[in-house]
Amino acid sequence: MMAFQTSKDTKYNQLVLSDTAVIKELLTFRGTVDDTNFTQGVCATNSLKMNTDVIALFADLDKLIEKSLNKEQTTLLSYIARDYSYYTIGKLLGIPVKTVGSRFNTICQKIKQENDRQWRKVTYIQKLQLKTKRCSKCHDILPATDEFFSVNNSSKDLFHSQCKKCKNK
Template sequence: MAYQTAKDTKYQHLVLSDETVIKELLTFRGSIDDTMLNGSQGVCASNTLKMNTDVISLFADLDELIKKCLNEEQVELLEYIAKDYTNYKIGQLLGIPLKTVGRRFNTICHQIKQENDRQWRKVVYTKNLNLRTKSCSKCKERLPATDEFYSLNSSSKDLYHSQCKKCKK
């Protein structure tokens, strides 16, 4: 039988549906996670071994969300933030104004939260509520056949467009 310690319970409030948590994880990642943004998949690094398993799982989930919703430029910005570069230095490296660095970081955190919420709703709708699903013709992802995931199309047999809203953007 596994026992939960006080050390373990302090991580229970960390969820990827909270932008503040996402910002903190991304900002301080470099100081606590040697694997940084998929850099050493499958390899346990020195600082990683000291982390609580819940936090390790949280970083793994965070990496999956990053893969699903961010582009290369956004990932590069996150890598600089994790390396504790100043916003000024990041702006220089990316060739963008200082003010833009903070705005882009906020946008990234918001996108990650939105993708997390989308993935959570997808699971709830299909696994818990057993809603009908439909495969997107572009990304091939199987999603709940609802107006949250697909735009309405009155000329279609199932009343939804063939591409999900994310692909239609």
């Protein structure tokens, strides 16, 4: 069965996950275009109402959310996707209303940073064919550069065994 583009998803044609404004819009209006809950790791059960590009965009967004956010941040996003007011979200999470907006902005920035990191990883490995190294903690295969690994002069390859993301957790 082929999914067709509807007027509901035409505005999502040229959207990319390297723009925090796009991420914010997708997360804010997710409930109107996608009836799934990204905390379950399932993408686009309402697929007959969206084209494959939009489904893929939300699937990519879900992966970035999983890789970059903690449980509290994911909970906040689920409330935003359900169109709860910042006041209601603040009450549910026990935080000031002003804090909800700033945390949402931080979440969008973290998703963008993870997207950029994943893009650089693919570019460095597949396009530039740089040497790789497996992180001893997350087991992700990453470019063996100082962008992904801290320098360790006592190591054979001059990098720590854990990637910077794992070391900073």
